[in-house]
Amino acid sequence: TPLYLNGFGGLKWFRPLKIQHLLELKAKFPDAKLVVGNTEVGIEMRLKRIQYKVLISVAHVPELNVLHVKDDGLEIGAAVRLSELLQMFRKVVNERAAHETSSCKAFIEQIKWFAGTQIKNVACVGGNICTASPISDLNPLWMAAGAKFQIIDCKGNIRTIMAENFFLGYRKVDLTSGEILLSIFLPWTRPFEYVKEFKQAHRRDDDIAIVNAGMRVFLEEKGEDLVVSDSLIVYGGVAPLSLSAVKTKEFIIGKNWDQELLQGALKFLEIDIFLKEDAPGGMVEFRKSLTLSFFFKFFLWVSQQIC
Ligand code: FAD
Numbered sequence: 001t002p003l004y005l006n007g008f009g010g011l012k013w014f015r016p017l018k019i020q021h022l023l024e025l026k027a028k029f030p031d032a033k034l035v036v037g038n039t040e041v042g043i044e045m046r047l048k049r050i051q052y053k054v055l056i057s058v059a060h061v062p063e064l065n066v067l068h069v070k071d072d073g074l075e076i077g078a079a080v081r082l083s084e085l086l087q088m089f090r091k092v093v094n095e096r097a098a099h100e101t102s103s104c105k106a107f108i109e110q111i112k113w114f115a116g117t118q119i120k121n122v123a124c125v126g127g128n129i130c131t132a133s134p135i136s137d138l139n140p141l142w143m144a145a146g147a148k149f150q151i152i153d154c155k156g157n158i159r160t161i162m163a164e165n166f167f168l169g170y171r172k173v174d175l176t177s178g179e180i181l182l183s184i185f186l187p188w189t190r191p192f193e194y195v196k197e198f199k200q201a202h203r204r205d206d207d208i209a210i211v212n213a214g215m216r217v218f219l220e221e222k223g224e225d226l227v228v229s230d231s232l233i234v235y236g237g238v239a240p241l242s243l244s245a246v247k248t249k250e251f252i253i254g255k256n257w258d259q260e261l262l263q264g265a266l267k268f269l270e271i272d273i274f275l276k277e278d279a280p281g282g283m284v285e286f287r288k289s290l291t292l293s294f295f296f297k298f299f300l301w302v303s304q305q306i307c
Pocket residue numbers: 032033034035036037038039040041042043064078079113114115116119122123124125126127128129130131135136137138179180181182206207208
């Protein structure tokens with residue numbers, strides 16, 4: 001049954017069971033916070049002492065919990081828990097053609113190093129996306145993999161936006177107060193399309209990244225050569241938001257996948273990923289070298305895949 005509880009200090013807590021009810025609540029309380037795992041909101045309220053007046057638990061809304069395998073990719077409801085998502089990725093990797101699941105494999109590897117099991121059992125995909133932490137382990141991958149986000153407003157209108165365009169600034173996303181994230185669409189990869197994850201932290205298990213990344217390249221055969229037809233290189237931990245290396249992308253598109261491309265890309269990465277000496281987070285030299293070494297590793301990995 002839907003629940004409504006009153007808490008200390010006038011706090012209202014709702015648990016709708018239907019999307020219609022959720023949208024009505026969001027229309028009535030535009031500043032309401034959605035919660036699923038409470039692993040972000042709980043910390044904000046208890047440790048940072050932020051007082052939210054209205055919380056809406058959306059864990060039981062069916063439309064936000066879909067996990068559909070489609071012809072062209074995977075549809076993932078915003079409230080799907082990370083453990084569930086991991087299971088689904090493992091299933092599709094077993095069942096589908098290997099070339100289609102390059103992104104799925106990258107997500108499997110990244111989720112392995114994401115928090116502990118308890119957190120993954122309750123934390124949802126949409127909570128990670130909408131928090132838009134500059135060090136989110138998954139947002140660089142959604143962007144690189146060409147994922148699309150479906151957004152629904154209080155009236156039920158749905159719009160679609162590329163993950164690449166959704167993050168606007170420090171913990172700022174392209175959502176108005178009347179909108180929520182409905183689902184994520186992750187396309188299958190094509191032959192000669194490769195996606196890879198990267199994360200460097202002080203400790204391998206259950207630690208926040210120093211720098212992380214998601215990278216994708218799509219190669220096309222042109223005569224004897226393999227030429228970059230599309231790409232996206234995205235880093236976390238180097239800016240107030242997950243940052244796409246735009247100039248590097250422009251440089252590598254149309255180039256052969258060879259040593260020359262590698263050397264040029266490393267130069268452009270230094271321009272794209274600019275960290276001031278006093279950048280928040282410190283370890284500037286280390287972070288700069290991580291951004292370059294991740295791309296170096298990506299280059300070697302892709303080269304290995306194609307031969
Ligand atoms: P909640 O706290 O329930 O909600 C988060 C926010 O998202 C809220 O502001 C809420 O309003 C909004 N929101 C949720 N759903 C929607 C929606 N459908 N539409 C619009 N807004 C929505 N993160 C990493 O990236 N890597 C890690 O390794 C990692 N480790 C962690 C370890 C610990 C111990 C903890 C506490 C957190 C960690 N996190 C990590 C961060 C966190 O677990 C994730 O961001 C998680 O996915 C958030 O999901 P949630 O369901 O708990 O979010």
